[in-house]
Amino acid sequence: MSNILQPISALDHPKFQDMINIAARATDGVVIPSGKLVREEIIRLFHQQLENLRIRINSDKVTGKLHITCDAWQANNTDGYFVVTGHWIEEVAPGRWQLQEAILGFTRLNNAHHGVRLGQALFKVVQRLGIVKRIGYVTCDNASNNGTMLKEFARQIYLATNETWDPIERRINCLAHVINLATQKLISTHSNSLHFNSHEPDAHIPDTVTGPGILRDEIGLVRAIAVKERSSAKRKELFRTIQLRTHPDVAAKQMILDMKVRWSSTYHMLHRAWDLRRDVDTFAFEIAQEESGEKGEKLEALRLKSEEWARVDLFLNLLACAEEAQHAFSSDMRSTLHLAIPALEKLHAQWKLASENAQYTDFWPALEAAMEKVDEYYQKTADSDAYLLAMVLDPVNKMSYIKANWEEPLYEEATENLEALVRVSKK
Helix, strand or coil, X not given: CCCCCCCHHHHHCHHHHHHHHHHHHCCCCCXXXXXXXXXXXXXXXXXXXXXXHHHHHCCCCCCCCEEEEEEEEECCCCCEEEEEEEEXXXXXXXXXXXXXXXXXXXXXXXXXXXXXXXXXXXXXXXXXXXXXXXXXXXXXXXXXXXXXXXXXXXXXXXXXXXXXXXXXXXXXXXXXXXXXXXXXXXXXXXXXXXXXXXXXXXXXXXXXXXCCCCCCCHHHHHHHHHHXXXXXXXXXXXXXXXXXXXXXXXCCCCCCCCECCEHHHHHHHHHHHHHCHHHHHHHHHHHHHCCCHHHHXXXXXXXXXXXXXXXXXXXXXXXXXXXXXXXXXXXXXXXCHHHHHHXXXXXXXXXXXXXXXXXXXXXXXXXXXXXXXXXXXXXXXXXXXXXXXXXXXXXXXXXXXXXXXXXXXXXXXXXXXXXXXXXXXXX
């Protein structure tokens, strides 16, 4: 195990033990296949699974449109990858339908993932499965190159089928990404402290100067203390000991350090710090006492004042609104598109209410920036009929949400649009 850099725990893995048991029963020894043979078998299995999927989604049990999601990213080694998933309704038994999903394609991009290249890759994925004419809506994040991708995808569909596929009406913006953009705007407008970077280990430390009219960055202060707590085994043990002093019957916890790409990590970092704020204060005090001179003073300056902890609590309230909105439509077991507009409207309304509350004065610029971002993508929901149709087709609410929450002119316009869509569908 040490020669191939595997942990000793690998010996306990059931698959490893199965392999050893099978090998022990072999009377003529064990022939281990070469890497080339294994690669060929993997490719054979891939083509077999792909053919099975093609037959399945083109069977009479799947008669509706297939909707897809896609994403491209760059790995740490700079390799680019592109994945496409499919979602459809399948009649799994007579009169019983279920939402199904599968990975339709996973490909490595040999060049930069610009929009045209992505559109061509997306078309090849659906073409090899024989579903070019059956693509409904495409969900992707809000990167600018995805607009170009869908235009190229539409062009490829037209060249292959002479049929029009509208790249604007058929696009669904990833709602989690919308929430991420809006909440990141909220965080970055309020806090200008950098996230921790091991290559620049002190760059994240905020300005700790105090004085009349100076508002220190409470998010940056919490982050800096979290970095100190997680910097060594000694510091982790100190924080654990401090917690056990005050509440010995409760399991000790570590502070959480956030990351730039996940806004919710900032929410959880602040939440953990707020819950353990007395222990966090004690920790910052004790590590400062361990040092002398300027170093000790810098550590002591990281301690949050009572009004700074109060701002942490208020900011958590704002982030909790985004957390609630994100959970409203985060599910891979059921359709949630009908919740998109209500979730965005509720988030905007909650932040708007906070912006009108004097208690949140320090956060007004951040709230304005975040609400602008929500509104930007809320307006884009008008580009596609899917959002409105999904709301009306929800058997629980149907038109009730629209009637209760939209002004009369908007309600009448929505009703007219729905009637027009029904007339078109009957032709």
